[in-house]
Amino acid sequence: xxxxxxxxxxxxVGDHWSESLLDLAxxxxxxxxxxxxxxxxxxxxxxxxxxxxxRQEHLxxxxxxxxxxxxxxxxxxxxxxxSGSTAFDVAYTMVKSGAIDSALVVGVxxxxxxxxEEVSLALAMAESVEYTQFVGASFAALNxxxxxxxxxxxxxxxxxxxxxxxxxxxxxxxAEHAQFRKAITPEVVSRSAMVADPLRLFDCAPVGDGAAAxxxxxxxxxxxxKSGLAEILGGAIATTEFSVYERKDMLRFEATEMxxxxxxxxAGLPASKVGLIETHDAFSxxxxxxxxxxxxxxxxxxxxxxxxxxFDLDGDIPINTFGGLxxxxxxxxxxxxxxxxxxxxxxxxxxxxxxxxxxxYAVTQNVGGVDTSAVVHVFGRAR
Amino acid sequence: xxxxxxxxRDRYYRLMGNRCDDCGARNLADKDMPRTGKILTHxxxxxxxxxxxxxxxxxLAVIELQNGARVLAQIVDTPQEKIETGAKARAVIRRVRxxxxxxxxxxxxxxxxx
Numbered sequence: 334x335x336x337x338x339x340x341x342x343x344x345x346v347g348d349h350w351s352e353s354l355l356d357l358a359x360x361x362x363x364x365x366x367x368x369x370x371x372x373x374x375x376x377x378x379x380x381x382x383x384x385x386x387x388r389q390e391h392l393x394x395x396x397x398x399x400x401x402x403x404x405x406x407x408x409x410x411x412x413x414x415x416s417g418s419t420a421f422d423v424a425y426t427m428v429k430s431g432a433i434d435s436a437l438v439v440g441v442x443x444x445x446x447x448x449x450e451e452v453s454l455a456l457a458m459a460e461s462v463e464y465t466q467f468v469g470a471s472f473a474a475l476n477x478x479x480x481x482x483x484x485x486x487x488x489x490x491x492x493x494x495x496x497x498x499x500x501x502x503x504x505x506x507x508a509e510h511a512q513f514r515k516a517i518t519p520e521v522v523s524r525s526a527m528v529a530d531p532l533r534l535f536d537c538a539p540v541g542d543g544a545a546a547x548x549x550x551x552x553x554x555x556x557x558x559k560s561g562l563a564e565i566l567g568g569a570i571a572t573t574e575f576s577v578y579e580r581k582d583m584l585r586f587e588a589t590e591m592x593x594x595x596x597x598x599x600a601g602l603p604a605s606k607v608g609l610i611e612t613h614d615a616f617s618x619x620x621x622x623x624x625x626x627x628x629x630x631x632x633x634x635x636x637x638x639x640x641x642x643x644f645d646l647d648g649d650i651p652i653n654t655f656g657g658l659x660x661x662x663x664x665x666x667x668x669x670x671x672x673x674x675x676x677x678x679x680x681x682x683x684x685x686x687x688x689x690x691x692x693x694y695a696v697t698q699n700v701g702g703v704d705t706s707a708v709v710h711v712f713g714r715a716r
Numbered sequence: 717x718x719x720x721x722x723x724x725r726d727r728y729y730r731l732m733g734n735r736c737d738d739c740g741a742r743n744l745a746d747k748d749m750p751r752t753g754k755i756l757t758h759x760x761x762x763x764x765x766x767x768x769x770x771x772x773x774x775x776l777a778v779i780e781l782q783n784g785a786r787v788l789a790q791i792v793d794t795p796q797e798k799i800e801t802g803a804k805a806r807a808v809i810r811r812v813r814x815x816x817x818x819x820x821x822x823x824x825x826x827x828x829x830x
Contacts, residue, residue, distance in 0.1 A: 450766050457765055463724060467812065467824065468789055469768040470761070474776050477759030478788075482778075485757070485801055530760040574740055578778040578788045583757075 336429040337562040337715055339550045340368030341674035346512040346543035346662030354387040354443035357544035358396050362439050365546035366400075368561070371554050373437035375427070376400070376407035379420030381666035383409075385455035386443045396439060411666070413459035413701030414615060415570075416440065417545070418669025418708035422568050424549040425710070429565070434554040440670030441544040452540055456665070459702045461576055473537060473616075475577055475703050477529025480618040482583055484531060487633030489621070491531070495522035496639035497617045498535050498659045504646060505656025507686035510671075512541045512662030522617075535659075536617040543664030545671040562715035563680040566694070567599030570708050577703035586626035588707035589698060593627045600711040602694060604628055607711075609679055609695040610650060611672035614657040623698055624652070651689045654679060669699035669708060676712045718815040721822055728824035731807050733785065751807040753781035755829070758791065758799050767813040779805050779827055787825070794829040804830045 342364025344357050352360070358378065366373070378392040389395070393407030410420040417440030424436035444452055456472045457465065465475065483489055499519055505511035517535065525534035555562070571591035574580045580587070597604060610629065614620035621635035629650060630638045638644065644652040655661045655675045658668055676695040678684045692714075699708045726732050731751060734744040758777035768774055775791040777799065791799050792810060805827040812822045 450764070450769075453763060454766055462720065463727075465788060466765065467721060467728075467822075468776065468826075469765055469771065469774050469813070470776050470788055471763065471765050473763060474759055474761040474774075475788075477761065478757045478776065478778055481759060481801070482757035527760070527762055529762070532759075576788070578756075578786050579735070579740075583778075 334429060334431045334551045336425055336549060336551050336565045337555065338565060338673065338677045339371065339548045339555060339562055340365050341677050342546040343510040343671065343674055344544045345510045346541045346664055348445050349542040354383055354389060354441060355395060355399060357443065357542060358439050358441040359399050361441070361544035361546040362396065362400055362437060365437065365548045369548055371435050371548060371550055373402065373405065373435050373548065374433040375424065375436040376402060376405055377420045377424050377436055377438050378409045379417035379438065379440040379666050379670055380409050380442060381411060381413055381416045382455040382458065383443065385451065386447055412706050414665045415669055415699045415701030415706045415708045416666035418673065418697065418699035418710065419570060421547060421549070421670060421673055421710070422570055422708060425565050425568050428549050428551045431551065431553070435548065435550045437546060437548055438670060439544060439546045440667035442664035442666040443542050444540045444664060445542050449540065465576060473529040473532065476616040476618060477532045479577055479583060479703060480532050480616070483618050483621065486584065489633055489636055491523050492519050493636030493640055494536065494617045494621065495519040496636050497614060497620045498522055500639050500644055501614055501653045501657040501659035504654050504687060505660030508655035508661060511656040511660055512539055513660045532616060532618070538615045538658040538663035541662040541664050543662055543667045543671065545667050545674050547670055547673055547677065559715040561681055563677045563712045564715045565710060566602065566713050567596040567711040568709070569595035569599065570706065571595065572706050573704065575702070575705055584622060586622045586704040586707070588704045589623050589626040589700065589709070592707040592709040593698065596709040596711050602711060606694050607696050608650065608692045609654060609676070609689050610652045611654070611675050611697045612652050612657065613698055613700045614653060614659050615663055619700070622704070623700070627698065646687065646689060654684065654687050654689055672697040672699055673710060680712055680714050718818050718820040718822060729809060731825050749785055750782040753779045753805060755799070755801055755803045755805055756780045756786070757801060767816060775799055777805070777827065790826045792826045792828060798829045806830050
């Protein structure tokens, strides 16, 4: 059976002082449901830390009851920063198999109701409490360790690394749902405050609230009409050694390698056909290592490729076409669904000023931890 | 929450651990680890986790011990310019932080550059 994304709903990422976690989730859900006359047979919420961020759990039932979907199975899926895409993968697997015909996937995160150091602690929970948190290492610290290793071993310059956040910011200027719609220069990155040496503020995705929804359907739910659909051609999740510092080669994003390979195999698509990638640029170094793991760039070359324009909207293979995690924003548990919604907008020709040309296939790559979990999906135009 | 750290105090005090070299599984008996190694990579963290505010900026490093095992740890009692990739480091026992709920003082390994 074929599975499709039939519609999406996006809340702007940012400081939603007047909206609660539930308000955001309902807002994105209604936008996705309004587009189609399909009642979801399940509601699956992707979220990382609503317990810390809003002192609220049981999000599935909370959202379903607020949407008036009495009787509908509903639950939350958690896999750190990959929660959104993991929730989507559960929906895709069930809808593709025919076990159910439709599911509403909603990624949501409320990060701004708590203090910044509480956000750091909540994010650090994606890492070992006994060996990473215990020594005082935040998530940014792990990525700082990784970035130095990358720059020293692969001889990568500050400016090459900066090209990745510069690119994401350039694409966000015309993205209505992006948190920071402002272009930046490499100097803005290299002069910004040090967070975890050598990573600076503009190497790091911001903190923000957000929610994104996608309605997943199969042919039983949607009939033969193919307008406004993006087909889900493949999807895979992979995990590897839990903490980045215990891996033989810290610079190899093996979870992404495995998930990318499996998802493309499932789609029956050679890597050369992939026309666009929404990649996980939570930190500049993570974007670089992700692109290298997917074989888009050679080792140590991702920043250089970005600098030369290979990943621009009109380049060889556009990436992060609405600003990525860095500029669209990274409401962690929602991020994977934002990426999928953006791939949908691109493949249905609804990306407006951010539209990539002549696009047939798009890939989304979302990771939890420092590539501890990786989730990759492959999408194509509905035929 | 201190009990979750008390439970594995031998690992913190004596630098013990285990891992299968073939598959990475961790259900083996703990062994003492060598107490010296070299810095594989390092960072200076400016935005601390709760409980570490007084130690900012915090120097952290991945240390490869003499048997190839890796440990993530703070670097202390070392001039900044000596914290560099490849530097030899030695484990010491230090106060880590005070548990917020119980007030218990938690101790564990940190490293100094030799």
